[in-house]
Amino acid sequence: MLFALLAVVLAACSAKPFEYRSQTEIPEGPGMFTTKEGAVVLYSDKDTKTARTAAAAPTPADYREFQDFREFKRWREANRDSAEYREFRDWQEWKAFRAGKERAQ
Secondary structure, three states: OHHHHHHHHHHHHHOOOOOOOOOOOOOOOOOOOOOOOOOOOOOOOHHHHHHHHHHHOOOHHHHHHHHHHHHHHHHHHHOOOOHHHHHHHHHHHHHHHHHHHHHHO
């Protein structure tokens, strides 16, 4: 008993004063989901807006590549029934047949 009393007295002497705050009060400072200003930020468009517009701007090389692709699509549609295209499709079928035959062995 004397030992417990001595421990309480020593602990009381070394204790620093503290500011009491009720458990029902909101503590100061940022919380788990809030910033220093106290606002909850789910999505911020500040930093990404300039990066997105710079990345989205097409360059002249990109536009030229797009034009070349569009021209290729027109050429492909116009030449779909040509002899070269039919030969190419036959070659694709033969290659698929050969690959299937090799897998079966």
